[in-house]
Amino acid sequence: MTGSLITKKKIAKVFKKLVGEIGFEKVTIAKIMQESKMRRQTFYDHFQDKYELADWIFQQEAIEKIEDNLAYEDWQTIVENLFVYFEENQLFYRKILQFDGQNSFQEYYTQHLKSLIKQVLVVKSRSEKTIDSCDLLFLEDFYATAFVSMTTKWIIEGCSVSSEQFAKQMRLAFLMSFDEKK
Template identity: 80%
Template structure:
């Protein structure tokens, strides 16, 4: 691991703790760097602001579970791993989701889910070969937005259903939607 990645991860770890404890809006760059025992300028060597840091954390931790595994894991396993990740980090994501401001988490999450859903639809279409591109794009957007909406609700409500069960429910909804008519 390079020094810059180690530094980014240290900053991210402190940021996640502060957000979980205080909420996104109360966390400042000064607090992050004071808790990290680093100079304030070091933050700006890696991130423009806390929004970019929050996006980097999502990219590094959650998106890794989607895009890095697409080539060798089935989509069902990826979905389950993603919900386990969210459950383990629910306090952080709850605070991020409750913050209504620029660079929304939902927007980033939706974009990355469309990639996963596209893969599922491509596999489905290989068997039938009948799906129009416009229909596939509509389904990618529809399912990604439904997925994000339900995930957001699940996290904000405290992950009352465990990640494995919630994952099963989401996979069931996808499978029902993809059944042949």
């Protein structure tokens, strides 16, 4: 692991801790770096702002669970692993999800889920008729938005059901809609 990656991970760890304690909006670069015992400039050597840091954390920890596994895991396993990750990090994401301004987590999450959903739709369309590209884009957007909305609700409500149960419910919803015939 390079020094740069180690530094980023240290900053991210402190950021996650502070977000859990005081909330996303109250976390400042100064607080992160003071808690990290590093110079403020070190933050800017790696990240533009706390939004980019939050995106980097999500990219490093969660998106890898999607994109790195697309080639060899089925989508149901990827979804379950993602929910396990969210359940383990629910305090951090609950605080992040309460912020819904520009650069919100929901926007970022939606964009990344589209690649997983596209893969599912492409596999599904092979077994049936080809899906028109316009319809494919609509379905990617529709399912990604629904997925993010339900995930957000689940996290904000404190992961009231286990990640395994929630993954089962999401699979059921997706499979039922995919099994519908025209």
